[in-house]
Amino acid sequence: MTTQNMIEEQKRQLHGIRIRDLLTTVTAATSAIAATGFLFSIAPLSGILSFVLIAYILFIVFFALITAIDDDREGVKDRVASVIIRSAAVIIFSALVFIVFFTISRGFEALPYLNFFTEDMSLAGPLDPLSSGGILHSILGSLIQIAIALAITIPLGLITAVFLNEIPGKYSRFVRTMVEAMTALPSIVAGLFIYATAILLLGVQKSGFAAALAISVMMLPIMIRASDVVLRIVPGTLKEASLGLGAGAWRTAWMVTLPTARSGLTTAIILATARGIGETSPVLLTSGFTASLNLDPTNGPMVSLPLAIFQFVKSPEPTMIARGFGTAAVLMFLVLILFMLARILGSDKNVFGNLAKNLKKLTKKKVAQ
Amino acid sequence: MAIDTQKPRQLKYVWDFQDRIFRGVMRSAGSSVLVIMALVGLFLTLRASEALGSVGFSFFTTQAWEPDSGNFGIAAVIAGTVIIAIIAIVVAVPFSLGTALYISEYAPRRIKRLLITMVDLMAAIPSVVFGLWGFFFLQNEVTPVAKWLSQNFGWIPFLSVQGSDPSDPLTSNTVFTSSSLIAGIVVGLMITPIVTSVMREVFSQAPIGEREAALGLGSTRWGMVKNVVLSFGKGGIIGATMLGLGRALGETIAVYMIISPVFVVQPRILENGANSVSSLIALRYGEATQMGMSALMAAGLALFIMTLIVNFAASSIVARSRSGASS
Numbered sequence: 001m002t003t004q005n006m007i008e009e010q011k012r013q014l015h016g017i018r019i020r021d022l023l024t025t026v027t028a029a030t031s032a033i034a035a036t037g038f039l040f041s042i043a044p045l046s047g048i049l050s051f052v053l054i055a056y057i058l059f060i061v062f063f064a065l066i067t068a069i070d071d072d073r074e075g076v077k078d079r080v081a082s083v084i085i086r087s088a089a090v091i092i093f094s095a096l097v098f099i100v101f102f103t104i105s106r107g108f109e110a111l112p113y114l115n116f117f118t119e120d121m122s123l124a125g126p127l128d129p130l131s132s133g134g135i136l137h138s139i140l141g142s143l144i145q146i147a148i149a150l151a152i153t154i155p156l157g158l159i160t161a162v163f164l165n166e167i168p169g170k171y172s173r174f175v176r177t178m179v180e181a182m183t184a185l186p187s188i189v190a191g192l193f194i195y196a197t198a199i200l201l202l203g204v205q206k207s208g209f210a211a212a213l214a215i216s217v218m219m220l221p222i223m224i225r226a227s228d229v230v231l232r233i234v235p236g237t238l239k240e241a242s243l244g245l246g247a248g249a250w251r252t253a254w255m256v257t258l259p260t261a262r263s264g265l266t267t268a269i270i271l272a273t274a275r276g277i278g279e280t281s282p283v284l285l286t287s288g289f290t291a292s293l294n295l296d297p298t299n300g301p302m303v304s305l306p307l308a309i310f311q312f313v314k315s316p317e318p319t320m321i322a323r324g325f326g327t328a329a330v331l332m333f334l335v336l337i338l339f340m341l342a343r344i345l346g347s348d349k350n351v352f353g354n355l356a357k358n359l360k361k362l363t364k365k366k367v368a369q
Numbered sequence: 370m371a372i373d374t375q376k377p378r379q380l381k382y383v384w385d386f387q388d389r390i391f392r393g394v395m396r397s398a399g400s401s402v403l404v405i406m407a408l409v410g411l412f413l414t415l416r417a418s419e420a421l422g423s424v425g426f427s428f429f430t431t432q433a434w435e436p437d438s439g440n441f442g443i444a445a446v447i448a449g450t451v452i453i454a455i456i457a458i459v460v461a462v463p464f465s466l467g468t469a470l471y472i473s474e475y476a477p478r479r480i481k482r483l484l485i486t487m488v489d490l491m492a493a494i495p496s497v498v499f500g501l502w503g504f505f506f507l508q509n510e511v512t513p514v515a516k517w518l519s520q521n522f523g524w525i526p527f528l529s530v531q532g533s534d535p536s537d538p539l540t541s542n543t544v545f546t547s548s549s550l551i552a553g554i555v556v557g558l559m560i561t562p563i564v565t566s567v568m569r570e571v572f573s574q575a576p577i578g579e580r581e582a583a584l585g586l587g588s589t590r591w592g593m594v595k596n597v598v599l600s601f602g603k604g605g606i607i608g609a610t611m612l613g614l615g616r617a618l619g620e621t622i623a624v625y626m627i628i629s630p631v632f633v634v635q636p637r638i639l640e641n642g643a644n645s646v647s648s649l650i651a652l653r654y655g656e657a658t659q660m661g662m663s664a665l666m667a668a669g670l671a672l673f674i675m676t677l678i679v680n681f682a683a684s685s686i687v688a689r690s691r692s693g694a695s696s
Contacts, residue, residue: 053514074592075589078589082590084467085467088464088467088468089467089468089471092561103498155398159398160395163396163398167392167395171396174403178403180684181680182402184615184616184680185406186672188619188672189673192650192666193408195654197412220402220405221402248387251387278494278498284654309498310500310626321505335493336490
């Protein structure tokens with residue numbers, strides 16, 4: 001009886017983008033660009049940014065008008081809000097991609113020279129061409145400083161994170177609050193702090209070691225927070241099973257909690273490393289500056305990648321600025337690589353993946369016995 | 370009745386030697402954070418006491434930085450820091466709100482993870498890279514807009530520019546470079562990722578039942594977002610904004626690379642010349658005498674206290690809001 005009606009009924013599309021919206025968007029965008037072009041030709045306006053701004057405002061107006069043809073007030077509001085939200089996301093993500101590509105493309109001027117990676121700047125002055133001098137000293141300096149910082153922050157950070165989870169109470173809540181406050185510690189204040197304590201009070205000279213201490217102050221709270229979150233989702237039943245079998249708190253943490261969260265903890269460490277390796281201002285106050293290679297962190301100034309960028313672009317010489325961008329590209333590559341490493345280690349075999357693997361291993365052992 | 374009289378058994382647990390050491394190690398590692406924070410405050414105060422003692426309260430009102438002749442204060446740099454941070458917030462919050470809503474409400478499920486990763490990655494871009502971009506790219510793009518703004522809206526005090534004649538279209542561009550506005554935009558972009566990720570976290574916790582109820586009653590998607598997600602996440606939005614503010618106050622290198630320092634309160638945001646506490650420290654630490662270093666430590670202490678207050682306010686707002694319990 002009503003079969004005909006039922007065939008005519010179509011499933012409504014609840015997700016994704018409707019064709020009509022797409023057409024409306026394209027129409028509104030085209031007319032907005034055209035109208036802005038017209039405005040620019042009759043009014044004294046210039047610059048890409050102002051063009052984009054005016055075109056965008058016109059686009060929103062046109063879009064609202066077109067939608068209003070066959071939609072009610074709520075519908076128009078919904079459509080306009082959705083367009084504004086989407087465009088905010090598009091702007092932010094394209095800004096990110098643009099910043100990365102801008103840095104890397106400007107850096108390509110210096111990158112093809114092999115000596116850029118194998119020499120330091122001790123024999124190259126500001127007027128020398130890019131075929132002499134390089135950033136070997138700052139690459140190695142960065143690696144040494146981050147290695148020392150990791151040697152300090154990994155044990156301290158991981159044990160603190162375990163503490164926050166294993167001994168809950170008022171005290172650990174307070175510590176957690178302080179960790180959060182420490183995350184917001186301005187990096188220049190971290191530099192001042194190490195300058196006031198290590199350099200002025202303890203007489204450590206401006207060196208790679210002092211810089212590593214300053215970087216550690218910045219990395220520690222990031223590492224604690226990230227590993228705290230990971231440790232929090234380790235299933236309580238696992239720990240209880242271990243405790244119930246007679247293992248102590250130490251054995252439980254070492255053999256159950258930490259291995260279960262291994263991949264998440266690796267991610268936490270790498271994220272903190274990525275942040276630490278890019279810090280400039282704490283290093284600025286504590287490491288000193290040198291143009292030559294120094295592999296001894298305890299003796300004499302040692303330069304790192306961000307500090308080298310900072311010093312390069314202070315110079316007005318185009319070759320120095322090119323070197324600065326080349327160094328920035330290297331730094332970005334390092335951060336990107338660290339980040340991908342973190343994602344690969346953290347995503348695929350997440351906490352529960354590891355758990356499953358461990359359980360499988362355990363049962364296998366049992367069968368073998 | 371019998372139940373009332375029964376008391377729980379006292380379970381006495383004797384920690385064995387290994388565990389006692391372990392708990393001790395854990396406690397002391399946990400305390401290390403407290404110790405570091407306390408030491409930061411203590412040493413900055415100690416080192417700053419000389420400078421603070423010599424100028425007293427005028428440290429907060431003087432607009433100059435000549436520590437060796439005893440004439441210095443943070444009025445100008447604090448004002449500059451706050452101006453840059455406010456511009457940064459004005460830039461960052463709308464974009465973060467939009468991006469966070471997009472990721473949690475609008476994005477197709479298969480690209481959601483990728484977008485979250487990209488936001489995290491953006492948070493890890495070193496500030497010196499943002500500084501490079503701001504100085505070598507953004508500055509040239511913002512200058513015409515700043516010029517246009519000053520010519521057409523110059524009657525608003527903070528958009529006016531001295532040294533440029535609004536009626537003369539050929540006025541020099543240099544007066545519009547190295548301004549608070551450019552520094553503020555760059556810092557705004559820098560704090561966008563962290564603000565976005567906090568907001569997204571909060572939005573994703575909006576109760577599914579209320580969402581479905583709103584949609585079931587015939588709400589549009591925006592109606593649902595406005596009445597359920599945004600009202601649920603109000604505390605989170607304020608908290609994230611203040612967290613971003615804390616970051617913006619402390620940013621050093623990007624600001625240092627862009628501004629040209631002035632030591633008077635400079636409320637005209639489009640005009641060349643700005644300053645902030647952290648870039649003052651970066652600028653002057655190298656040539657500082659003992660007194661100069663002490664004065665810089667005092668400035669650092671002021672910045673430290675300011676960010677601490679903002680941050681604690683942020684976390685208490687987030688914790689008190691409906692959405693904040695878990696973050």
